[in-house]
Amino acid sequence: MEFLRNTWYVALWSQDLAPEQMVSRKFLNEPIVLFRQADGKVAALADACAHRFSPLSMGKIVKGTHVRCRYHALEYDGSGKCVFNPHGSGRIPPALKVRSYPVAEKHSMIWIWMGEKEADPSLIPDFSILDPDPKKVVSKRDWLLMQASYELITDNLMDLSHTAIMHEGILGTEHTVKGNVTIEQTGTTVKAGRSPKNVPAPGLYDLMYKNDGRQVDFWQDVRWDAPACMIIDSGVTDPGAPREQGSGIYGMHFLTPETETTTYYHFCAVRYNPISWGQPLDDEIRAKLSDLRRFAFEEQDQPIIKAQQDRIRGQKNSAHPVLLEIDAGPVRYKRVLEALIRQEQEAATLQGEEGRAA
Amino acid sequence: MTTQSAIIRRIGVEAADIRSIELVGADGKPLRPFEAGAHIDVYLGELIRQYSLINTTDTDGSYRIAVKLEPTSRGGSRRMHALAEGETLKIGLPRNNFALHPDATHSVLLAGGIGITPLLGMAYQLHARGKSFSFEYFARSDDPVAFAQEIRATALAPRTRFHLGLTGEAVRQALETRLHTVPRNAHVYTCGPGPFMQVVRELVAAKPGLVLHLEYFVAEPPPLDLTAGSFQVKLAKSGTTIRVDASQTIVEALRAAGIEVETSCEQGVCGTCLTTVLAGRPDHHDVILTEEEQKAGDRMLLCVSRSLDAELVLDL
Numbered sequence: 081m082e083f084l085r086n087t088w089y090v091a092l093w094s095q096d097l098a099p100e101q102m103v104s105r106k107f108l109n110e111p112i113v114l115f116r117q118a119d120g121k122v123a124a125l126a127d128a129c130a131h132r133f134s135p136l137s138m139g140k141i142v143k144g145t146h147v148r149c150r151y152h153a154l155e156y157d158g159s160g161k162c163v164f165n166p167h168g169s170g171r172i173p174p175a176l177k178v179r180s181y182p183v184a185e186k187h188s189m190i191w192i193w194m195g196e197k198e199a200d201p202s203l204i205p206d207f208s209i210l211d212p213d214p215k216k217v218v219s220k221r222d223w224l225l226m227q228a229s230y231e232l233i234t235d236n237l238m239d240l241s242h243t244a245i246m247h248e249g250i251l252g253t254e255h256t257v258k259g260n261v262t263i264e265q266t267g268t269t270v271k272a273g274r275s276p277k278n279v280p281a282p283g284l285y286d287l288m289y290k291n292d293g294r295q296v297d298f299w300q301d302v303r304w305d306a307p308a309c310m311i312i313d314s315g316v317t318d319p320g321a322p323r324e325q326g327s328g329i330y331g332m333h334f335l336t337p338e339t340e341t342t343t344y345y346h347f348c349a350v351r352y353n354p355i356s357w358g359q360p361l362d363d364e365i366r367a368k369l370s371d372l373r374r375f376a377f378e379e380q381d382q383p384i385i386k387a388q389q390d391r392i393r394g395q396k397n398s399a400h401p402v403l404l405e406i407d408a409g410p411v412r413y414k415r416v417l418e419a420l421i422r423q424e425q426e427a428a429t430l431q432g433e434e435g436r437a438a
Numbered sequence: 439m440t441t442q443s444a445i446i447r448r449i450g451v452e453a454a455d456i457r458s459i460e461l462v463g464a465d466g467k468p469l470r471p472f473e474a475g476a477h478i479d480v481y482l483g484e485l486i487r488q489y490s491l492i493n494t495t496d497t498d499g500s501y502r503i504a505v506k507l508e509p510t511s512r513g514g515s516r517r518m519h520a521l522a523e524g525e526t527l528k529i530g531l532p533r534n535n536f537a538l539h540p541d542a543t544h545s546v547l548l549a550g551g552i553g554i555t556p557l558l559g560m561a562y563q564l565h566a567r568g569k570s571f572s573f574e575y576f577a578r579s580d581d582p583v584a585f586a587q588e589i590r591a592t593a594l595a596p597r598t599r600f601h602l603g604l605t606g607e608a609v610r611q612a613l614e615t616r617l618h619t620v621p622r623n624a625h626v627y628t629c630g631p632g633p634f635m636q637v638v639r640e641l642v643a644a645k646p647g648l649v650l651h652l653e654y655f656v657a658e659p660p661p662l663d664l665t666a667g668s669f670q671v672k673l674a675k676s677g678t679t680i681r682v683d684a685s686q687t688i689v690e691a692l693r694a695a696g697i698e699v700e701t702s703c704e705q706g707v708c709g710t711c712l713t714t715v716l717a718g719r720p721d722h723h724d725v726i727l728t729e730e731e732q733k734a735g736d737r738m739l740l741c742v743s744r745s746l747d748a749e750l751v752l753d754l
Contacts, residue, residue: 265728402702405725407703407707408726411707411708411709411726412725
């Protein structure tokens with residue numbers, strides 16, 4: 081499996097990296113140490129000292145800006161250059177440096193650029209919904225390391241019919257199994273929607289809306305941007321009423337491959353037209369929103385996707401799934417992603433050939 | 439020479455909308471010989487129409503064809519019905535894609551409506567050669583049934599069963615009953631409307647041993663009512679033209695004609711049946727192609743997409 085490299089992946093929630101804190105991660109099979117300098121700037125370096133390859137993340141932050149290796153106390157700055165050698169003459173050979181990855185902090189997340197091409201922060205898809213705003217009701221910005229490939233998780237999120245079955249009671253019900261799938265593509269952004277009409281409100285939505293178990297029109301519209309960044313606009317409104325009169329959430333889903341078969345899954349939900357019930361109920365609802373969603377992804381999605389992955393990997397010949405109407409979303413995003421990866425690799429090959437010619 | 443000149447010897451009224459036309463050689467010589475199941479091209483100015491020969495070659499060197507007046511005719515059947523005895527016609531040489539198998543121990547002829555024409559010639563030939571056969575003729579009974587009188591008045595009568603005025607399920611049952619009693623290795627010949635032949639295909643497929651021969655009956659290129667959703671696809675590699683009825687997908691129509699297309703989801707999702715379009719404008723109903731790809735119109739999903747034009751030419 082090839083990954084798309086010249087793109088922005090979510091590395092961490094901004095909140096999860098305090099000043100002078102270090103976090104070790106692996107993205108696209110590459111060990112990386114992320115750290116925040118005292119002035120708030122974030123850096124991401126290959127997590128192996130150039131000297132003897134011990135992980136820099138086992139060391140510590142010194143002088144507010146440098147990572148010091150635990151083994152021989154070599155110090156690196158945010159650009160990956162070794163800037164202090166306590167040994168001998170203290171000479172620092174130019175080769176004593178580690179790869180530095182471009183990072184950008186936007187929409188309350190730290191994004192990392194894994195490719196060789198120049199990183200352009202304007203390419204980060206619009207997630208301004210997540211920009212800090214005290215008036216917004218946002219669930220816990222949460223994450224988990226899911227034991228499944230980011231593609232299988234994306235398939236799951238791009239085919240929301242599964243919510244009626246896998247998350248029955250919370251995010252769907254038997255009445256929301258059927259929903260006309262619509263599909264739309266603008267550039268490389270793919271949108272897939274479904275909207276079961278006049279159905280009992282699924283648990284979490286009922287909780288956020290009127291808490292009366294009455295019939296509603298339900299919708300789930302997912303927007304995908306490469307490599308695996310999704311917003312799911314979902315909500316309920318009175319049957320026949322415009323969506324603006326209803327209530328719902330923007331579910332945010334960011335998938336970053338750790339390896340081919342494991343994925344950092346960052347998620348949270350921003351409420352849409354939140355209805356206030358006053359305290360302490362509002363806080364309880366917010367906590368429930370956080371807990372139930374984590375439960376749905378971790379305890380309901382993860383086991384089935386992991387088991388599915390084991391089956392796929394266990395097959396001798398590559399398996400071709402027999403698709404259904406509900407797979408319009410997964411099929412479309414996959415075509416876009418595969419085309420982007422292909423383009424990237426063709427460009428890389430071309431560059432390699434030019435390099436040889438020169 | 440690939441054409442012959444023929445004079446109309448006689449025109450008969452076989453039903454309210456069906457005329458039979460007898461042709462003889464314009465030069466007094468017999469027309470070229472043929473075997474039952476053959477058809478000829480008839481040239482009508484710029485139009486060319488195909489008609490099955492319904493007599494036997496063993497008679498007098500004449501040809502006999504029958505033409506049903508199609509209410510939506512684009513000219514062919516209307517012009518054929520306007521012909522008069524004594525007029526001269528340019529016609530092609532007989533061609534046969536629907537010949538009787540010489541070694542068949544028993545033949546079953548299944549005719550649906552005007553699909554009677556090639557089978558009538560076959561019945562005559564089988565009878566003339568003393569072969570074993572049975573003849574089943576399905577027709578709507580609200581019209582006078584073409585050739586019914588003729589069949590009843592000839593030696594074909596004892597071999598022929600009429601099934602008149604039956605609707606869908608009853609047609610299937612009657613066919614099933616008839617096919618149940620035929621010898622295991624019989625050859626089955628059928629011609630008629632698409633749905634009729636589809637039922638025959640299904641029933642024959644369920645009886646291993648039977649050999650099926652199909653003739654796609656086109657009294658004239660099918661009247662294409664695009665608003666009703668029918669069109670035709672031409673397969674560039676084989677030159678075959680297949681009609682796609684409003685109730686069928688392209689994949690279904692191709693399958694009915696014995697042409698297998700690789701498919702998986704059959705809902706326009708997976709892309710397995712993506713096919714290059716060489717001519718005609720596809721009417722896309724899939725969800726896999728982007729808007730731009732759909733507009734480009736050079737590829738389509740045969741499982742769900744249809745046609746904006748009367749004909750699509752596919753790279754198949």
